[in-house]
Amino acid sequence: MEFCHHYNSKRNIQVLGLIVLFIASWSVLLYYHPPGEIVERLGVRNVYIFVFLLAMIGGVSTFTSTTFYTALITISLGGVNSFWIAFFASIGLTFGDLVFYYMGSKGRQCIKGKYEGNVLRLTKWMEGIDDRITMLMIFLYSLTPLPSDVIAIALAIVKFPFRKMIVPLLAGNFTLIVLLVELSKLGYSLI
Template sequence: MNINHKKEFTAFVFFLLFLVTWSFLIYQFSPNEIVENLGVGNGYLVAFVAAFLAGISTFTSAPYALIVITLGAGGLSPFLIGLVSAFGLFLGDSTSYVLGYYGHHVVPHGLQEELQKVHAWLMARKRAWTIPVFIFCYGAFFPFSNDLVVISFGLARYPFWRVMAPLALGSIVFNMILAYLGKYGVGYFF
C-alpha cells in the first residue's frame, strides 16, 4: 500500500469513526442533552472548531454539518451558530486560498494560464459582479467543499477579499439554514 492509499484509508477510517461515534451519541442522547452536557458556550466553541477543521481539510470536508444541525436542535441560537461556524469555516478556507495563491509553482503552467484568461475575460466584459454572486450562492446553497472555489480563485490571483467576503456571507446563510433545520426539522423526523 503506497503512501497516498494509506492517507486516503486513514482519512476514511477517521471519517467513519466520527460518523459512528456521532450516530451513537445522537442515538443515546437527545440534542438537548448533548447541548446541556457541553454547555452553551462550549457548544459554540465546538461549532467553531468543527467548521475550522472542515475548512482546513482540503477536499475531504469534515462532517461539521451534523454538529451544526445537532446544536441547532439542542436549543442553541441558529443565528449565533451560523456566525460562529461561518467564521471557523472562513479561517479554514483562507488556508486553502493561500495554498492556491502561493502554491502556483506546483500547478502546471498551462492551467495557470487558462485560469488567468478566464479571470481576464470576466473582468474585461464588465461582468465582475457575477463572480461574487456565484461565490455567495456556492457558499450559501451548495453543501460541497469550498476548496475547489477558493483554490481556483487563488490560482487565478483573484483578490482575497473578493473571494472570501462573499463566501463568508454565503457560509453564514448555509450554516444558519443547517441550524434552523436542526431546530425545526428534527421534530418532523424524530
C-alpha cells in the first residue's frame, strides 16, 4: 500500500483539533459579545481589521459561514461603511480560499487509487473548457454564500492557473458582500 509522503495522522489530528478549538472560541466570543458590542469596543476603524480576520477564518467552512454572515450583517447595521466592509471582507474570504487552493495544489500527488481516474477525467474535461467560461463559473459560484474552499481545492487539483482564479473569486466575493450588506440595511430600515 502506497502512502502520500505528506500524510501524518498525528499532525493532522492536531491541526484539526486546533481548527475546532478556534471555531469554538469564535462561536463563544460571538455568543457572549454580539457584533454590535464588538464594534463599539473596537471602534469603527478597527472593525475593518476584525471583519478581515473574521472573513478569513469564518468564511471558509459551511459550519462557520453562518456565524460570519450573521456577524457581518450585524456589524454593517452598526453604521459602518458598506464599501469598506465589502472590501476587507472580500479580501479576507479570498485569502482563506487561497489557503485551500495551496492545500489542493500540494495534496494533488496524494490522490491515488480509485480517485486518480476521476481526477484525470476532470482535468481532461477542464482542459477542454475555455478559461473565460471557468472564470465566469468561479465568479457566479462566489456570488453564493456557500464556502468557496471546495472549488478552490478542485481548481488546484486540476491545475487551473492561480492568476486566472483570483480576480473572479475576489470580484464575486465583493459583489456578494455588497449585496448582502445593502439588502440587510434596506430590510432593517423597513422594519
